[in-house]
Amino acid sequence: MSMFLSQSNMSNLDVDPEKIKLASIHFDAMNATLRTALKGCQTKCIPDEYAEADLNKGETVCIDRCVAKFMKASRIVGGYAQSIRLDTNNLVVYEDIKRNYCSSPDPDSKY
Numbered sequence: 207m208s209m210f211l212s213q214s215n216m217s218n219l220d221v222d223p224e225k226i227k228l229a230s231i232h233f234d235a236m237n238a239t240l241r242t243a244l245k246g247c248q249t250k251c252i253p254d255e256y257a258e259a260d261l262n263k264g265e266t267v268c269i270d271r272c273v274a275k276f277m278k279a280s281r282i283v284g285g286y287a288q289s290i291r292l293d294t295n296n297l298v299v300y301e302d303i304k305r306n307y308c309s310s311p312d313p314d315s316k317y
Contacts, residue, residue, distance in 0.1 A: 235284075236280075239276065239277075239280045242276070243272070243273050243276035243277075246272065246276070247268070247269050247272035247273055247276070250268065250272055251265050251268035251269050251272055252265055252269075
């Protein structure tokens with residue numbers, strides 16, 4: 207039996223609540239980034255009225271470039287956050303950001 211499937215190996219592991227909280231923050235940040243990229247790039251690159259079932263070459267290139275810009279910006283912001291050692295103790299505005307950008311999307315909203 208694999209050590210990854212054995213429950214006895216898992217019972218001895220300690221879970222650090224601080225690491226769980228940081229992982230949750232990281233997940234929320236990536237989720238917000240990808241959701242924002244999806245909304246922004248879809249609005250920018252894909253017309254509201256579809257002529258074909260698949261994206262054409264211009265739409266595909268636009269989406270690729272748009273997502274690449276979002277990911278580059280995300281890496282820059284993430285690098286800055288790491289450089290100032292941003293953690294859960296000094297992340298005062300995290301809950302506000304989470305509430306505004308990570309909530310379920312409004313179906314009536316265009317953005």
